[in-house]
Amino acid sequence: MKIILASSSPRRRELLLNLNLKFKVIKSEVKESVDINSNPKTVAMSLAFQKALDVANKVEESEIVIGADTIVVFDNEILGKPNDEEDAFNMIKKLSGKYHEVITGISVIRLSDNKKVVDCEITKVKMKDIDDYKIRRYIDTKEPMDKAGSYGIQGYGSLLVEKIEGDYFSVVGLPVAKLEEILSRHFGINII
Numbered sequence: 023m024k025i026i027l028a029s030s031s032p033r034r035r036e037l038l039l040n041l042n043l044k045f046k047v048i049k050s051e052v053k054e055s056v057d058i059n060s061n062p063k064t065v066a067m068s069l070a071f072q073k074a075l076d077v078a079n080k081v082e083e084s085e086i087v088i089g090a091d092t093i094v095v096f097d098n099e100i101l102g103k104p105n106d107e108e109d110a111f112n113m114i115k116k117l118s119g120k121y122h123e124v125i126t127g128i129s130v131i132r133l134s135d136n137k138k139v140v141d142c143e144i145t146k147v148k149m150k151d152i153d154d155y156k157i158r159r160y161i162d163t164k165e166p167m168d169k170a171g172s173y174g175i176q177g178y179g180s181l182l183v184e185k186i187e188g189d190y191f192s193v194v195g196l197p198v199a200k201l202e203e204i205l206s207r208h209f210g211i212n213i214i
């Protein structure tokens with residue numbers, strides 16, 4: 023049995039490594055286009071599914087392929103990765119002092135027996151009140167630029183967060199407990 027992580031995200035790779043699972047990484051070539059009017063859960067799950075399926079179609083049918091997608095939702099608006107520093111500034115400014123949701127879609131596919139599982143995890147995050155100067159200094163670290171919602175809770179972004187309700191690992195990019203449930207229930211893989 024082989025497991026493939028269909029992701030270019032170093033955070034996802036690290037979270038999976040923590041579980042001592044043997045896996046390979048193959049990046050998907052899905053172009054992430056988001057229809058901002060669709061339901062956020064559907065967007066995260068659909069992107070996760072597309073990533074997993076894209077890679078599943080390129081490898082042996084018996085391989086188990088994992089895909090994920092993380093989005094930030096504030097006031098029904100989907101915030102993906104920032105286009106530039108100004109975009110990052112505006113996103114963090116929006117999130118400042120308020121609650122938002124981080125949704126990570128997760129999909130696991132094995133084509134040999136046509137198993138295709140999709141689910142998502144939702145975490146609430148409350149950001150501290152952050153003044154403009156601090157937002158600029160945070161952006162100067164470059165940390166926001168490749169992250170949904172323009173922050174990384176695992177890095178300097180930890181200094182911006184007041185509290186969270188739900189799965190921390192899902193905010194970082196991979197809901198590992200949910201993944202374990204899926205692997206155990208649908209694929210007969212028990213990690214511990």
Ligand SMILES: Cc1cn([C@H]2C[C@H](O)[C@@H](COP(=O)(O)OP(=O)(O)OP(=O)(O)O)O2)c(=O)[nH]c1=O
Pocket residue numbers: 028029030031033034049050054073090091092093094103124168169170171173174175176179193194195
């Ligand atoms: C909110 C938040 C997001 N992120 C990251 C997780 C994801 O890597 C990224 C969202 O982009 P994604 O499109 O979910 O993933 P990716 O492009 O990095 O990797 P791939 O599509 O190849 O799997 O934002 C953090 O690292 N910390 C956070 O606190």
